[in-house]
Amino acid sequence: MIASKDNFSAAPASQGPQETFTLNLGPQHPAAHGVLRVLMTMDGEWIQRAEPVIGYIHRMHEKMGENRTLAKFLPNTSRIDYLSAMHYTHAVVGAVERAAKIEVPLRAEYIRVITSELNRISSHMVWWGALLLDLGGFTPILYAFDDREKILDLLEGLCGARLTYCYYRFGGLYNDADDAFLKGTRDFVQHMKPRLQMYRDLVTDNIILRKRLTDIGPIPAEMCRRYGATGPVIRGAGVAYDVRRAEPYSVYPKLDFKIPTYPEADSMARYLVRMDEMEQSLYIIEQALDQIPAGPFIGKVPRVLKLPPGDTCYAVEAARGRFLVRLVSDGKDTAYRVKLRTPSFSNLSLYEEASKGMILPDALAMMGSLDLVIPDIDR
């Protein structure tokens, strides 16, 4: 819109002390990580109201799931949260297997766990770098991407894709994990442990970082419950809710791992939860590598996959929280209804309440601690 000269007649300096102004943060803003728009009513630098405006990258993934076969829909899900594609395809694959009662070989389940946890680490590495970038520290993201690169190389060797993996298939996997992958993963675990310790020493213990995150943006468990926030957000509020334990899937029940929780419910708690989760993921990968059996990597799957009429849900613990796929079938080869419950959507919806009365940099630090992926919000 080309504004006329008259629109500019009121200079901002004429605002009285009681007046507020509207700040349109986004859809293009360095801290919006994509195309999130937050309509902020500001009193100076204090936020009176921050209303997230979503829908800039809505792609109708649910509807697309309803007008194509399940196999054709599967790659779509890796584009929803592009940082944890493995988990998202896992949920769809799991829902179909549960509905069609397909047996999955044990080897495939172990490889799924290994790749999922690798994906979780790479996703958390991106979050870590991006949060520090939000806080004005530019260097950590390059170290984070250095480590992430190793994971991407491993997964690329396995399935050809570096970001939007479509490695899982109904009943198994696209191909078997070769020895190079298994050895590479073992090397990566050994490489990553001292790196995580270094990040703790250099970044987590930095006094500026601690001051910027501690007691900033409290999100208590009660608020998480009202908005349906999951993942590191609710674990940062002291609730040990993890889909891997609450609604066990794959071979997670056979594996030993802790659910890191911090009762402080502030941004630092969410930060520490994710840092601990990376360590737990490494621990899970080590166990899975030790336990992985030989055998086929894909089970018996009918050539034309038709789900029996019914309603199936399957939830996974994605990097940002609980991702659930609901498939309603009427017996055709396409689903009658697809519902995707994405964690970022719920985690964002509490932003308006949680950011009330905060100062702008703190509100953006809190937004960083929520680890939002915008395509995951809009679907």
Add this chain to the structure above:
Amino acid sequence: MSFLALEPIRVLLYLVGICAFVGGNAAYLVLAERKGAGRIQRRPGPNEAGWAGILQPLADGIKLLAKQVMVPPGTDALLFRAAPLMVMAPPLMCLATIPFGDTVVARNLNIGLLFVFSFGSINVMALMLGGWASRNKYSIISAARVVSQNVAYEIPMLLVVITLLMITGTMDLNEIIKQQAGWFWNWNVLKIWVNPLMPVTFVIFFTCMLAETNRAPFDMAEAESELVAGAFTEYGGMGFGVFFMAEYANIVVGCCLATILFFGGWQSPFGALSDGLWGPIWFLGKTYALIFTVIWIRWTFPRTQFYSLLNLSWKILIPLSLFTLLLTGAMMKLPLLFK
């Protein structure tokens, strides 16, 4: 009597030299910063233009010059255009009194210190005007931040300078340097027999210098992840380029001042080899070491919160600098009591 000895010509040559020095520094400090950042982040940094990226500033300059300088509608066009000039001119003036060597100085004023600080403070006003004239909400927030930040940090900085003035007893920058002659323990930063808190005074001065020049971790004016580009959001092309150069020019002035006040200026660390050409070499060596520290800090720390920045100044730095001021006064006057 040679032609060069004439005072007006000497001053003119020095001013041209200072302009070239500031321009060259601004251009190559950008490269140094990017190379330094690359080193810290384990990547090569700019390495395409020329050998090891040596021509990168030239490419950047051509790109910025070729861009249109936009004045967005609704802005205060005069102030919008004037702000980059006002931010660039003061550091040039400051450098006119800075002695690079025993005789290498454009104009040796006997109130050099006062002159540098009075011109150094104009920087704030320029950033505020730039932010205000842009008619952009991010710029306005940034302008408000710049003012409160610079007011808060000017006070401890000046208190530290007053402490030094009590010790040196002169505002003549060259005289201050000459008092620090001899071995390096004669430098003001290590003169703990005058005031045991002298190293702390330097830390206060350096922190304030970082805040005054809006450098990380105190870069509230730019704060790219919060305020897009703060006061510079609406500036493009050379308007932005001048702001960018001025930031480095201010760093150079700040580090020159720190070298003069605390590290003995053009004096060598061991009492010899500080005359003639050696003076500028020592001076620039110390200055660039400080500038490297500034770059190093920027790429290591995240940004502080705005209120903790102000808390740092009002609750820690100002009381501390007042205390050092009192301590210095007491240590200077106590011997007189027992005479």
